[in-house]
Amino acid sequence: xxxxxxxxxxxxxxFDKANAEDPNTEVVDGTAYPKELLYAQRMTxxxxxxxxxxxxxxxxAARSQHIRRWELPRADFPMDRTGYLRWRTTLYRFHxxxxxxxxxxxxxxxxxxERVQTLLRKERLKRDPDVQCLEDVICLVFLESYLSDxxxxxxxxxxxxxxxxxxxxxxxxxxxxxxxxxLAPEVRELVEAALAET
Numbered sequence: 622x623x624x625x626x627x628x629x630x631x632x633x634x635x636f637d638k639a640n641a642e643d644p645n646t647e648v649v650d651g652t653a654y655p656k657e658l659l660y661a662q663r664m665t666x667x668x669x670x671x672x673x674x675x676x677x678x679x680x681x682a683a684r685s686q687h688i689r690r691w692e693l694p695r696a697d698f699p700m701d702r703t704g705y706l707r708w709r710t711t712l713y714r715f716h717x718x719x720x721x722x723x724x725x726x727x728x729x730x731x732x733x734x735e736r737v738q739t740l741l742r743k744e745r746l747k748r749d750p751d752v753q754c755l756e757d758v759i760c761l762v763f764l765e766s767y768l769s770d771x772x773x774x775x776x777x778x779x780x781x782x783x784x785x786x787x788x789x790x791x792x793x794x795x796x797x798x799x800x801x802x803x804l805a806p807e808v809r810e811l812v813e814a815a816l817a818e819t
């Protein structure tokens with residue numbers, strides 16, 4: 622854990638304050654939450670389950686994974702594969718820069734900031750264990766909390782292809798955790814169909 626717990630808590634509080642400004646909401650059990658704040662909390666919860674002794678930088682990256690994401694909407698980029706990839710790359714840099722500024726403001730030094738930014742930019746996926754862990758957490762949060770709603774917006778073949786690509790991004794540890802998820806029957810069927818074709 623942090624050598625300076627108060628600094629770590631200040632960073633988390635500032636990340637949450639930034640994400641609490643999200644004008645988009647998600648309703649859970651009758652209560653509306655700022656969408657990216659809820660996402661950040663889900664990221665932390667999954668990281669705690671998957672790697673209870675995660676590094677400070679990984680904990681900071683998980684909490685700031687989608688920081689202020691609504692400021693760069695998908696609709697601002699061309700609605701094709703190239704536009705999607707450009708949007709994702711732009712988001713990685715935006716999240717890294719935004720988190721970096723908050724970390725500087727609360728007193729973190731260059732080494733920790735650079736590490737968090739490396740994680741948020743997804744550099745060396747599959748080769749850096751912390752980047753891979755962050756990707757596993759991202760995929761688990763998607764599968765558990767967002768796949769059901771996402772599935773109704775996609776045709777079956779496209780969705781199965783997306784699920785196949787998601788599975789390939791994950792490590793064996795991520796796969797094992799994903800197989801324990803309590804998914805709705807129709808969602809589990811889609812995941813099983815995707816896995817049958819990998």
